[in-house]
Amino acid sequence: MKLSNTNQRRIIIEELRKLDTHPTADELYIIVREKIPQISLGTVYRNLELLSKKGQILKLELTGKQKRFDGNIENHYHLRCTKCGRVVDIEIDDMLEIDKKLNELVDRLSLDGYRLELSGICEICKTEK
Amino acid sequence: MKLSNTNQRRIIIEELRKLDTHPTADELYIIVREKIPQISLGTVYRNLELLSKKGQILKLELTGKQKRFDGNIENHYHLRCTKCGRVVDIEIDDMLEIDKKLNELVDRLSLDGYRLELSGICEICKTEK
DNA sequence: TTAAAATTTGATAATAATTACTATTACTCT
DNA sequence: AGAGTAATAGTAATTATTATCAAATTTTAA
Ligand SMILES: [Mn+2]
Ligand SMILES: [Mn+2]
Ligand SMILES: [Zn+2]
Ligand SMILES: [Zn+2]
Numbered sequence: 001m002k003l004s005n006t007n008q009r010r011i012i013i014e015e016l017r018k019l020d021t022h023p024t025a026d027e028l029y030i031i032v033r034e035k036i037p038q039i040s041l042g043t044v045y046r047n048l049e050l051l052s053k054k055g056q057i058l059k060l061e062l063t064g065k066q067k068r069f070d071g072n073i074e075n076h077y078h079l080r081c082t083k084c085g086r087v088v089d090i091e092i093d094d095m096l097e098i099d100k101k102l103n104e105l106v107d108r109l110s111l112d113g114y115r116l117e118l119s120g121i122c123e124i125c126k127t128e129k
Numbered sequence: 130m131k132l133s134n135t136n137q138r139r140i141i142i143e144e145l146r147k148l149d150t151h152p153t154a155d156e157l158y159i160i161v162r163e164k165i166p167q168i169s170l171g172t173v174y175r176n177l178e179l180l181s182k183k184g185q186i187l188k189l190e191l192t193g194k195q196k197r198f199d200g201n202i203e204n205h206y207h208l209r210c211t212k213c214g215r216v217v218d219i220e221i222d223d224m225l226e227i228d229k230k231l232n233e234l235v236d237r238l239s240l241d242g243y244r245l246e247l248s249g250i251c252e253i254c255k256t257e258k
Numbered sequence: 259t260t261a262a263a264a265t266t267t268g269a270t271a272a273t274a275a276t277t278a279c280t281a282t283t284a285c286t287c288t
Numbered sequence: 289a290g291a292g293t294a295a296t297a298g299t300a301a302t303t304a305t306t307a308t309c310a311a312a313t314t315t316t317a318a
Contacts, residue, residue, distance in 0.1 A: 004285050004294055025276085040297045045276065047295095061192045063244065065305085066275070082241055094234050098227065105223050111249030112211055115192065120240030133265055133314050154305085169268045174305065176266095194276085195304065 017071035081122035146200035210251035
């Protein structure tokens with residue numbers, strides 16, 4: 001099935017792509033309402049789900065009860081801050097090697113993939129005493 | 130605060146330790162009711178939460194909406210089956226190396242830890258059909 | 259041993275996050 | 289433009305989990 005071009009859908013992707021905060025559906029809903037005040041929360045949920053199925057965005061099912069979404073579909077890793085709960089992108093060279101090893105494992109065992117989540121204190125929490 | 134010795138708590142740990150299926154709270158509730166028919170679901174939730182905080186069991190927050198629990202607190206890895214949804218233990222030599230690398234990373238960046246979940250078809254689904 | 263203090267329980271209510279439903283509206287394709 | 293398909297807003301329902309609280313059980317310590 002192909003996706004129609006609706007205003008709602010376009011704004012949802014646009015606004016998500018502006019963020020690096022990995023918002024939850026309700027967080028993005030608040031932002032999108034500034035552009036389309038009458039949009040419903042269900043529409044945001046529905047589209048985030050659809051878009052992630054189509055591979056246009058990422059759905060992050062990490063620890064914590066709410067799903068989060070990411071407009072950046074490049075292969076990268078996330079750190080969940082144990083203090084503030086933020087999910088932040090992590091850029092480490094070592095990851096390349098670990099990623100390689102994990103992909104080898106996945107290939108050899110004919111698996112689908114893996115999900116890796118680091119946890120610790122984020123940079124923001126580190127700097128602000 | 131120390132935990133009292135209640136019959137409910139004892140049976141919950143006992144039954145969980147007999148399983149390698151990583152049951153959800155409601156799945157374990159059904160099993161425990163065979164020993165203590167009047168036990169309430171809230172008691173099962175409460176105790177699983179407490180016991181995991183005390184480190185006596187593991188709480189697995191993997192993909193999927195329900196939390197799962199594990200009586201085996203040894204360091205080991207899990208595979209979520211994309212077909213049947215089961216969570217199964219995975220025993221692979223490679224994991225040792227990957228684990229080592231990940232722990233090095235965690236140490237060097239002063240993180241807390243990491244969470245890794247593999248996904249693919251489990252052995253049971255592979256053999257049947 | 260016993261009684262007060264602390265903890266836990268079962269029952270139930272409440273909450274949080276997500277999904278389902280549906281009449282109406284918007285897109286798409288010709 | 290008009291038929292056919294898909295999506296929307298608004299709302300209800302569902303699912304998983306947590307909270308509340310009086311009664312029961314367990315612990316502590318006299
Ligand atoms: Mn990201
Ligand atoms: Mn296990
Ligand atoms: Zn933080
Ligand atoms: Zn399976």
